[in-house]
Amino acid sequence: xxxxxxxxxxxxxxxxxxxxxxxxxxxxxxxxxxxxxxxxxxxxxxxxxxxxxxxxxxxxxxxxxxxxxxxxxxxxxxxxxxxxxxxxxxxxxxxxxxxxxxxxxxxxxxxxxxxxxxxxxxxxxxxxxxxxxxxxxxxxxxxxxxxxxxxxxxxxxxxxxxxxxxxxxxxxxxxxxxxxxxxxxxxxxxxxxxxxxxxxxxxxxxxxxxxxxxxxxxxxxxxxxxxxxxxxxxxxxxxxxxxxxxxxxxxxxxxxxxxxxxxxxxxxxxxxxxxxxxxxxxxxxxxxxxxxxxxxxxxxxxxxxxxxxxxxxx
Amino acid sequence: xxxxxxxxxxxxxxxxxxxxxxxxxxxxxxxxxxxxxxxxxxxxxxxxxxxxxxxxxxxxxxxxxxxxxxxxxxxxxxxxxxxxxxxxxxxxxxxxxxxxxxxxxxxxxxxxxxxxxxxxxxxxxxxxxxxxxxxxxxxxxxxxxxxxxxxxxxxxxxxxxxxxxxxxxxxxxxxxxxxxxxxxxxxxxxxxxxxxxxxxxxxxxxxxxxxxxxxxxxxxxxxxxxxxxxxxxxxxxxxxxxxxxxxxxxxxxxxxxxxxxxxxxxxxxxxxxxxxxxxxxxxxxxxxxxxxxxxxxxxxxxxxxxxxxxxxxx
Numbered sequence: 053x054x055x056x057x058x059x060x061x062x063x064x065x066x067x068x069x070x071x072x073x074x075x076x077x078x079x080x081x082x083x084x085x086x087x088x089x090x091x092x093x094x095x096x097x098x099x100x101x102x103x104x105x106x107x108x109x110x111x112x113x114x115x116x117x118x119x120x121x122x123x124x125x126x127x128x129x130x131x132x133x134x135x136x137x138x139x140x141x142x143x144x145x146x147x148x149x150x151x152x153x154x155x156x157x158x159x160x161x162x163x164x165x166x167x168x169x170x171x172x173x174x175x176x177x178x179x180x181x182x183x184x185x186x187x188x189x190x191x192x193x194x195x196x197x198x199x200x201x202x203x204x205x206x207x208x209x210x211x212x213x214x215x216x217x218x219x220x221x222x223x224x225x226x227x228x229x230x231x232x233x234x235x236x237x238x239x240x241x242x243x244x245x246x247x248x249x250x251x252x253x254x255x256x257x258x259x260x261x262x263x264x265x266x267x268x269x270x271x272x273x274x275x276x277x278x279x280x281x282x283x284x285x286x287x288x289x290x291x292x293x294x295x296x297x298x299x300x301x302x303x304x305x306x307x308x309x310x311x312x313x314x315x316x317x318x319x320x321x322x323x324x325x326x327x328x329x330x331x332x333x334x335x336x337x338x339x340x341x342x343x344x345x346x347x348x349x350x351x352x353x354x355x356x357x358x359x360x361x362x363x364x365x366x
Numbered sequence: 367x368x369x370x371x372x373x374x375x376x377x378x379x380x381x382x383x384x385x386x387x388x389x390x391x392x393x394x395x396x397x398x399x400x401x402x403x404x405x406x407x408x409x410x411x412x413x414x415x416x417x418x419x420x421x422x423x424x425x426x427x428x429x430x431x432x433x434x435x436x437x438x439x440x441x442x443x444x445x446x447x448x449x450x451x452x453x454x455x456x457x458x459x460x461x462x463x464x465x466x467x468x469x470x471x472x473x474x475x476x477x478x479x480x481x482x483x484x485x486x487x488x489x490x491x492x493x494x495x496x497x498x499x500x501x502x503x504x505x506x507x508x509x510x511x512x513x514x515x516x517x518x519x520x521x522x523x524x525x526x527x528x529x530x531x532x533x534x535x536x537x538x539x540x541x542x543x544x545x546x547x548x549x550x551x552x553x554x555x556x557x558x559x560x561x562x563x564x565x566x567x568x569x570x571x572x573x574x575x576x577x578x579x580x581x582x583x584x585x586x587x588x589x590x591x592x593x594x595x596x597x598x599x600x601x602x603x604x605x606x607x608x609x610x611x612x613x614x615x616x617x618x619x620x621x622x623x624x625x626x627x628x629x630x631x632x633x634x635x636x637x638x639x640x641x642x643x644x645x646x647x648x649x650x651x652x653x654x655x656x657x658x659x660x661x662x663x664x665x666x667x668x669x670x671x672x673x674x675x676x677x678x679x680x
Contacts, residue, residue: 321668362676
């Protein structure tokens with residue numbers, strides 16, 4: 053379904069609309085971790101997260117007929133802005149269902165790209181119900197955050213760029229929410245750097261993929277973590293790809309996530325959100341495994357409510 | 367004293383030891399500011415500040431005789447780490463006088479580069495007295511943070527890189543503390559991009575250069591600002607260069623500095639310290655002056671105590 057060629061085509065398709073993000077390194081972080089870490093800075097991507105890649109790739113492949121009625125999604129996070137921005141690029145409408153608890157700054161982001169916001173109770177059933185109603189009324193096409201092959205293929209372009217820029221990575225670590233990023237990453241590694249081992253990382257409080265790996269079937273997420281971008285349950289389209297192409301999943305506690313996030317802020321002077329710090333937390337937790345290796349990490353996003361995150365550092 | 371050739375030589379000399387820092391832009395920040403801003407990210411420089419350039423350039427020009435006895439400085443900030451790191455590169459000793467009020471994280475930074483720390487009361491006379499004693503005892507060579515032509519020449523390499531990477535800047539804004547960065551910047555602009563107008567920026571609570579500009583002689587700083595890197599009084603070696611080569615000085619309040627800093631953190635996902643946000647605050651305060659122009663800003667540093675700065679965002 054997702055081939056080397058489809059990832060290459062996706063990359064060409066979205067290039068005019070996304071950043072080729074930089075790869076950063078830090079001597080002091082390497083000293084602390086005991087390995088050579090390369091950070092792919094998708095926190096510096098458009099909308100502050102890799103999500104811009106998938107949503108843009110999906111949007112650009114809509115038919116003329118589909119475009120007439122716009123696109124829709126339910127999201128409390130980075131996918132919401134990514135979909136609204138894709139619609140703005142295409143000159144079409146976007147309808148975003150957001151839980152009433154979403155911080156104003158994220159609503160402003162969506163509205164800034166011309167997205168029309170629909171608020172609902174902060175539960176997945178309420179979000180799905182309202183999204184279905186919005187789609188029934190508008191005829192919009194849903195852009196799912198991960199159970200969508202065009203979205204996964206778009207997310208794969210981050211790892212493609214990374215593996216082209218930095219050769220000979222022994223490991224490549226990414227966070228897992230619904231599994232869109234890791235599915236794309238695992239396939240990109242398979243096609244562009246088969247010797248690179250892809251490792252998934254998850255918050256212990258939302259370790260559904262870790263447990264699904266063991267049981268062999270999708271286990272529901274408990275969704276209790278500071279890593280608010282990783283609370284979704286792994287998808288039915290992403291899980292089979294993960295199972296086949298990912299070596300293992302490492303889980304980390306919220307305290308380990310905050311410590312890793314703070315180290316990145318302090319030493320690298322860049323802002324990464326809790327979800328984006330999960331892979332680095334996994335490296336710090338499993339130093340023996342990565343000792344002396346060349347380790348790639350995708351810093352997935354940098355969208356934080358500064359007033360909230362700041363409290364974690366006091 | 368500082369020529370085009372001396373800046374070029376300094377750049378070649380320090381290149382193996384410093385980062386060629388990236389230039390970043392942000393669509394949303396340009397929209398807010400009403401001009402095209404290019405940010406030269408010296409917050410991503412070694413030791414988290416442009417200070418690595420000047421200290422390294424000065425260190426590399428010591429005689430063999432001088433090197434035997436090491437180097438010394440008094441500093442509560444980024445220059446301290448820069449001097450300790452320069453000494454580490456050279457394999458020589460460094461002696462750093464720091465006020466007792468210096469945050470532990472900055473002392474750790476100096477110690478991490480092998481610097482020997484001497485603590486004193488947090489006043490300039492106490493710092494100068496102890497530094498004189500340390501130098502008398504050790505025979506170390508002082509590396510002054512700004513009243514030193516080798517240091518100024520090293521700082522000039524930031525603007526040289528910037529003006530080579532980004533052509534046709536109408537303005538180039540930097541913060542002013544003791545005047546080392548702006549002296550180097552003004553001379554680099556004169557030699558490498560004479561059409562670029564260099565503008566100095568200062569906190570209103572430490573506007574000694576602004577006042578010295580008017581009176582024509584060095585006025586003492588009140589040194590009351592959140593921009594703790596800019597509290598020094600402009601130097602007797604830097605002021606003449608500034609007077610001759612800088613168009614004007616804009617002052618901003620601490621509230622304006624915090625707002626500008628927060629915008630950079632929020633929109634660009636990078637950490638800049640209060641002192642480094644002063645030029646952007648000046649652009650936001652003087653929108654008419656910069657309207658539609660190509661404006662360069664050197665983000666001078668990114669060293670903050672996260673626990674302290676976080677409180678500003680609550």
